[in-house]
Amino acid sequence: MAIAEASFQLLNLLESNWSFCITFALLASLVLTITYYGVVSIYNIWLHPLSKYPGPLLAAASPLWMISSYFQGRTPTDLLRLHNQYGPVVRTAPNELSYINPIQWREIYGFKPAGQIEFAKDHKYHSGLKGDPTILNADRHYHGYIRKLLANGFSEKSLRDQEPVLQEYINTLFRRLLGECRNGEQPIDIMSWYNYFVFDFISFLTFGESFDCLTTGTLHEWIDIFFSLARSLSYHQMSSRLPFLLRKLFENLFIPRKVKRDSLTIRALNKEKIDHRLKNHPPVPDFMDKLVEAFNSGKMSPQQLEGNALILIAAGSETTATLLSGLTFLLLKHPRVLAKLAEEIRLTFSHPDDITIGGVNGCKYLLACIEEALRVYPPSSQPHHRIIPAGGASVNGEFLPAGTSVAIPIYAIANSPLNWTQPEAFIPERWTGEDARFTDDRRESSQPFSYGPRNCIARNLAYAEIKLVMARLIWHFDIENATEGDWLDQKVYMVWEKSPLWIKLRPAKRDDSSSVSV
Numbered sequence: 001m002a003i004a005e006a007s008f009q010l011l012n013l014l015e016s017n018w019s020f021c022i023t024f025a026l027l028a029s030l031v032l033t034i035t036y037y038g039v040v041s042i043y044n045i046w047l048h049p050l051s052k053y054p055g056p057l058l059a060a061a062s063p064l065w066m067i068s069s070y071f072q073g074r075t076p077t078d079l080l081r082l083h084n085q086y087g088p089v090v091r092t093a094p095n096e097l098s099y100i101n102p103i104q105w106r107e108i109y110g111f112k113p114a115g116q117i118e119f120a121k122d123h124k125y126h127s128g129l130k131g132d133p134t135i136l137n138a139d140r141h142y143h144g145y146i147r148k149l150l151a152n153g154f155s156e157k158s159l160r161d162q163e164p165v166l167q168e169y170i171n172t173l174f175r176r177l178l179g180e181c182r183n184g185e186q187p188i189d190i191m192s193w194y195n196y197f198v199f200d201f202i203s204f205l206t207f208g209e210s211f212d213c214l215t216t217g218t219l220h221e222w223i224d225i226f227f228s229l230a231r232s233l234s235y236h237q238m239s240s241r242l243p244f245l246l247r248k249l250f251e252n253l254f255i256p257r258k259v260k261r262d263s264l265t266i267r268a269l270n271k272e273k274i275d276h277r278l279k280n281h282p283p284v285p286d287f288m289d290k291l292v293e294a295f296n297s298g299k300m301s302p303q304q305l306e307g308n309a310l311i312l313i314a315a316g317s318e319t320t321a322t323l324l325s326g327l328t329f330l331l332l333k334h335p336r337v338l339a340k341l342a343e344e345i346r347l348t349f350s351h352p353d354d355i356t357i358g359g360v361n362g363c364k365y366l367l368a369c370i371e372e373a374l375r376v377y378p379p380s381s382q383p384h385h386r387i388i389p390a391g392g393a394s395v396n397g398e399f400l401p402a403g404t405s406v407a408i409p410i411y412a413i414a415n416s417p418l419n420w421t422q423p424e425a426f427i428p429e430r431w432t433g434e435d436a437r438f439t440d441d442r443r444e445s446s447q448p449f450s451y452g453p454r455n456c457i458a459r460n461l462a463y464a465e466i467k468l469v470m471a472r473l474i475w476h477f478d479i480e481n482a483t484e485g486d487w488l489d490q491k492v493y494m495v496w497e498k499s500p501l502w503i504k505l506r507p508a509k510r511d512d513s514s515s516v517s518v
């Protein structure tokens, strides 16, 4: 009786007071939401199948720890800090585990024996990629198909055929640098020049024409837009961890309206370039040969052709330019290493024409410097998550339920004291076996090109580009730092957000006059 009377009074009150009514509804939804998330958090922290794994309480309760880390652009160093604090396995979100024991490369990313299924990619990493799937975000079946088509353009034989084109672009780069350097009087932003070179070269092997960055000394609009889109891709990595309504709210708040326009512009530019490639057969085997064949025989849609071309340029250019810039800075910060590398390069090659892929493959110290730069500054530094398949699977000797997201953070595993002696020091000798202090280093933990069936298809090409450009830089020039502060102190939004890298280039003095003939 008392309940009926109270309900009646409440109804009367609601009818007569709308603002009270709305406030009441809002408060009720707030209380319900807080209660719901409170209960979910309690479940996640104490009752969830992953509750036994160590990690911050916020990460166990909700995806907010990861979102905040992505948002601040500090994921690589944050994950290293977590592993330093909690050990080799850390819970980074209610349903996510992070590992830094090198054996997990095989377990999480490796090929599987017959009867077991490869762990699929967790779509959160590439959730910003819209449209038809490409090699990066395709399912296992379609990925296998595209990867086979692309393999031809990245084979050893193709690389040999592509070398003259690569050398032509490198010659242009150094001709321009020799012209711009003013004998070391004028600092130049070497990062931009590396970008001009890689984007020109990779676009030639994709579209059959370059972006003309080296000749104009500016970035093409395509590349400018690509850099602005990288940040929005990173915001999608965050929003994909939120429930639907919050996701939409987050995307509206943080992803600028112009991203949509930029995406349309880049697709239009891409289409133009693909049309050019369809009409022109390149002089050497390029990345697109087999994709174009599949397109011409109706096995690939125009969107798939364009999407994969876009990925090739994006994945193939920024990464290489980042490593070249990082290595240059690290050499400038470590004069002992720079001097030793200069000695190797200048004793090995007496003329720039001798600096070929075959020639640089003999430079052991150059390779060690590159490996060390890839370790301390991996261009793709974020964790690439994989999903435990139906039926569950074992990782690190422990059964994990289906749907668990597992990953190795590329930066953290390569910089953890659990795997390396003096991990923060840049010491290429740890790769050559010359220094006994580093014999216990677990070198297999550094996998900057990822691992297994979805690792980088262009690893050999990337090494060839980096070795040739670094050897030429050191052969032609004495280099000097002109950048203030720690250039490597950068944030990551999908890619490292780099500022200009100012350096001075003074043509190296040598007895003969071969230094300028490029």
Ligand code: HEM
Residues within 6 Å of the ligand: 135, 136, 147, 202, 311, 312, 313, 315, 316, 317, 319, 320, 323, 378, 379, 380, 384, 448, 449, 450, 453, 454, 455, 456, 457, 458, 459, 461, 462
């Ligand atoms: C220093 C240079 C490079 C680094 C560190 C690097 C790193 C990586 C990594 C970590 C992945 C795995 C991405 C994922 O799992 O989502 C990847 C994939 C890929 N990379 Fe690279 N990359 C480099 C250069 C290149 C170049 C020069 C190209 C070619 C033009 C290229 C083309 C690709 C492609 C097509 C994939 C997708 C492969 C697949 O899913 O099967 N990369 N790269």
